[in-house]
Amino acid sequence: MPRVKVEVDGVTYEDDVEPRLLLIHYLRDRLGKVGTPIGCDTTNCGACTVLLDGMSVKSCSVLAVQADGHQVVTVEGLGIGGELHPMQRAFHQEHALQCGFCTPGMIMASIDLLRDNADPTDEEVREGLEGNLCRCTGYQNIVRAVRAAAEEMRQAPEREAAS
Template identity: 80%
Template sequence: MPRVSIEVDGVKYDDDVEPRLLLAHYLRDRLGKVGTPIGCDTSNCGACTVLLDGMSVKSCSVLTVQADGQDVTTIEGLGDGQGLHPLQRAFHQEHALQCGYCTPGMIMAALDLLRENPDPSDEEVREGLEGNLCRCTGYQNIVRAVRRAAGDLRPDPAQQEATR
C-alpha cells in the first residue's frame, strides 16, 4: 500500500492508503472530517469541495495518493478557533443556506474564488460557484454572502495606509 503524508487543517498525517481511496473518504472515514459531505460521488454537486494547496477541488474526484505532500483545508479548518471565518459568518448573516448540505462546499469554493478575485460582481460569483449545486435556495443569498465576505476580507484602506 502506498504511504501518504498529508497536512489536513494544520495537522500532519502519515498513513498507508489503498491506491484507489478517494480523498473524500479518507477525510471522512479515516480522519473524522465529517464536515466534508459526500453528495453525489460523481463530482457533479460540489458538496465535498476542499482546498488542496489553496485551490478548490472536489474531494470525491481526487485520489488520496494525489494529495500526498500537499495541504488540505476542510470547512473544519477555517476560522481561528475563536469564531467563524468571515465566509461562514456571512453565510449565516445572509441566510445563505437552508438544509446546509451544500454549504461547506460552497464556502470552500467561494474562498478560492475570493483568493483569485477579491471583489467579484454578482455575475462573477455565480460563475465562480457554477460547479457547486444547491437544491434548496435560489442562490441569491449565497451570492450576497460571498459579496459580503469579500468586503469583510478586504483590508481596511486606513490600515493599509498606516502600514506604509
C-alpha cells in the first residue's frame, strides 16, 4: 500500500492508503474532517470542494495518493483562533445558505475565486462558482456574500498597513 504524507488544516498526517482511495473518503473516514460533505461522487455538485495547495478541487475527483506531499485546507481549517474566515462570516451574515449542504464547497470555491480576482462582479462570481450547485438559494445571497467577503478581504491589508 502506498504511504502518503499530507498536511491537512495545518497538521501533517502520514498514512498507508489504498491506491484508489478518494481524497474525500480519506478526509472524512480517516481524518474525521466531516465538514466536507460527500455530494454526488461524480464531480457534478462541488459540495466536496477543498483547497489543494491553494487551488479549489473537488475532492471526489482526487485520489489521496495525489495529495501526497501537498497541503489541503478544508472548510474546518479556515478559521484562525476561533474566528471565522471572512468568507464564512459573509455567508452567515448574508444568509447565503439554506440547507447548508453546498456551503462548504461554495466557500472553498469562493476563496479560490478571490485569489485570482479580488474584486469580482456579480457575473464573475457566478462564472467562478460554475460547477458548484445549490438547489435551495437561487444564488443571489451567495453572490452577495462573496462580494462582501471580497470587500472585507481587500480592506484587511489596508487596515494592517495603517496600524
